[in-house]
Amino acid sequence: METSPDAGVTRRAVNPAESRRASRGWWDADADAYQAEHGAFLGDVDFVWCPEGLREADAHLLGDVAGKDVLEIGCGAASCSRWLRTQGARVVASDLSAGMLRHADAGSTRSGVRVPLLQADAAALPFAQGVFDVVCTAFGAVPFVADSGRVMREVFRVLRPGGRWAFSITHPMRWVFLDDPGEGGLVAVHSYFDRRAYVEQDEARVPTYVEQHRTLGDRIRELVAAGFVLDDLVEPEWPDDHQGTWGQWSPLRGRIFPGTAIFVATKPA
Numbered sequence: 139m140e141t142s143p144d145a146g147v148t149r150r151a152v153n154p155a156e157s158r159r160a161s162r163g164w165w166d167a168d169a170d171a172y173q174a175e176h177g178a179f180l181g182d183v184d185f186v187w188c189p190e191g192l193r194e195a196d197a198h199l200l201g202d203v204a205g206k207d208v209l210e211i212g213c214g215a216a217s218c219s220r221w222l223r224t225q226g227a228r229v230v231a232s233d234l235s236a237g238m239l240r241h242a243d244a245g246s247t248r249s250g251v252r253v254p255l256l257q258a259d260a261a262a263l264p265f266a267q268g269v270f271d272v273v274c275t276a277f278g279a280v281p282f283v284a285d286s287g288r289v290m291r292e293v294f295r296v297l298r299p300g301g302r303w304a305f306s307i308t309h310p311m312r313w314v315f316l317d318d319p320g321e322g323g324l325v326a327v328h329s330y331f332d333r334r335a336y337v338e339q340d341e342a343r344v345p346t347y348v349e350q351h352r353t354l355g356d357r358i359r360e361l362v363a364a365g366f367v368l369d370d371l372v373e374p375e376w377p378d379d380h381q382g383t384w385g386q387w388s389p390l391r392g393r394i395f396p397g398t399a400i401f402v403a404t405k406p407a
């Protein structure tokens with residue numbers, strides 16, 4: 139079959155429905171490969187915030203979760219939720235993708251630590267107002283939704299007053315560079331201010347993978363507009379003894395500039 143020049147990688151605007159459809163299809167199809175590549179690094183019962191390897195056990199960004207109601211969105215295989223369960227939290231692990239949730243179920247069986255699993259879009263959470271103390275995600279949902287402001291408002295709605303919201307994403311400044319862990323990824327080639335989505339599309343220009351870029355200021359503005367107070371913005375440094383790579387994250391780049399941003403915010407009491 140002849141390949142249309144429209145197929146391939148581009149930067150363009152993508153609406154929320156297109157973005158959701160692409161994410162669901164992509165993560166269903168990619169779930170096995172993602173777990174095969176990253177499952178060992180993430181562990182079955184462990185909360186790893188980012189490719190730099192920062193763990194919640196060391197960072198304490200969520201505070202003491204014992205006895206708290208916690209929702210993880212974009213949970214993937216839900217290793218974070220299982221770790222939170224072992225810390226005494228009552229956890230619900232949610233994700234858009236049934237493929238990823240199948241891995242979450244397998245992880246529960248392997249580890250013997252079970253948490254309730256829910257298929258849900260983070261932009262339309264099927265919960266009443268004010269039922270969680272903590273909502274969190276490591277690289278889940280937020281980078282993949284066209285209307286991330288809506289996710290912020292949904293998380294705000296389901297949190298109790300005083301509740302905490304923490305999420306990690308690719309550091310916005312990484313969008314300036316090529317997706318390359320080597321020397322090629324050290325040269326600035328894109329505008330930081332270009333908010334068009336990174337899109338992989340088929341011959342009919344239907345998006346098959348979508349990742350959304352916002353600037354640091356955009357992310358903070360979305361949090362504040364939803365009603366949150368920003369407590370911290372963590373930029374994990376690359377550990378000297380960490381030789382692993384994860385896609386475009388590598389020791390070479392990690393020593394020079396940040397690869398991850400973790401936002402920690404509170405719903406005012």
Ligand SMILES: C[S@@+](CC[C@H](N)C(=O)[O-])C[C@H]1O[C@@H](n2cnc3c(N)ncnc32)[C@H](O)[C@@H]1O
Pocket residue numbers: 158161165180211212213214215216232233234235238258259260261275276277278279280282283
């Ligand atoms: C990079 S993976 C991260 C998974 C897991 N948190 C981890 O650390 O491995 C991104 C996850 O976000 C999920 N996701 C994408 N869009 C979503 C949405 N709109 N609502 C909920 N989850 C979504 C994907 O299905 C996928 O499991």
